[in-house]
Amino acid sequence: MSTASYLKKHTEALVKDVGVEAACAITGKSKATLGRYYSENDEHDDRFMPIDVVAALEAASRFPHVTSALADLRGITLSYDSDKHDGASKGVNQDVVALAQRFAMLMSEYNQAISDGKITVNESKRMLRETLALQQVLLQMKLNLEEEAG
Incomplete structure (x- = not known):
């Protein structure tokens, strides 16, 4: 899998994690525009989600899909800051x-x-x-x- 394809798969996972309708509302982008960001069609090969849009969606998602993918590509392991983590600890x-x-x-x-x-x-x-x-x-x-x- 190419880097571009890998990032597009994770972009799609991010949008679907938040929900397409919610993603549109959060970003001010249309369904079609969001879809182009993760489309594997040749005409959209060079189209990727802007970083500010990624940040807005990841703030609303359950998991930082694109950030995680970028970290994976660089061999970096992510760690959440417990002061910023929203979930209550279960132990x-x-x-x-x-x-x-x-x-x-x-x-x-x-x-x-x-x-x-x-x-x-x-x-x-x-x-x-x-x-x-x-x-x-x-x-x-x-x-x-x-x-x-x-």
Whole structure:
């Protein structure tokens, strides 16, 4: 997968995380304009979401999809600032349970996807959603561990 394609996939995930209608309201952009930012059509190859639009959408999203993708491309690991994190801490023990549950859900999606010997685009998208959810749990767990370590 090319860098451009990777960024477009994460841009699409960001818009869908927020919701297309909400994304339009937040950014003042039309559905068509937002769609062009993650379109894989040749005519939109060089079109990417402006950084201010990314920032506005990520502020409303559950996960910083584009920022995470950019970090991944550079080999950087992200860490949330616990003072700015909105969610209430559940503690490490509950994080471990959530981690096990999310991993089980990912494995279930994988098992279903591979059962016919081929992973379709939709199956891949479902596994990606579970992977992102698993990543969120890991980030929350990291925050809780850092807090306990002082």
